[in-house]
Amino acid sequence: MTPLASFREYFGDEAYDNVLFTVTITEGASDRVRVASLPYFDGNAYSAQAPEGQSPARFQRVPSSLPGPDGAEEVSATVAIASGGGVWVPMVGELGSVTFGGARRARLVDSFYYLPEADAGVMALQSGVATGDTYSTTGYVNDDLTASDLGAPPGTGSVQASLIPDSLRDWVAAQEVSRDGEGLAQARAAPA
Incomplete structure (x- = not known):
């Protein structure tokens, strides 16, 4: 079974009420936990596999700690896996460091990989x-990040042009917004 298929099982009727994991914030604050990262979209589905012609996402081993970005708040948390588990490691914020515990500690340390671009x-x-x-x-x-903070576009679209409905393309053109983060923020505020 693929990692994505096993993740989807958590939303089935039998598993819906199960507590998957608990997060205890021990320092700082965060209202988000990243469970899975599917950075590619083909117009129909999200995927962890890069489309043809794009660089693949490369999860990598990490040193004992990573520096934080300028202006970011530090948050510390303890995560306990309660039911099931799987390939995805729930994360709070952009990783600074991780310390595994329990009977499988050494195996977990040796098997953890991180994708910085997707946290x-x-x-x-x-x-x-x-x-x-x-x-x-x-x-x-x-x-504090907003859509305007996204900056310039990557240069090429990540969704095939044939998958974008004409109605969406026409609506965006009618908004007369720039093709950057600020334009996205303006489009989000525009009436449908």
């Missing part, structure tokens, strides 16, 4: 993270 962690064990696994993280959050 996402994965566990490269067959079982992934599992019931009873615990870890503490220090991360960084910058909740």
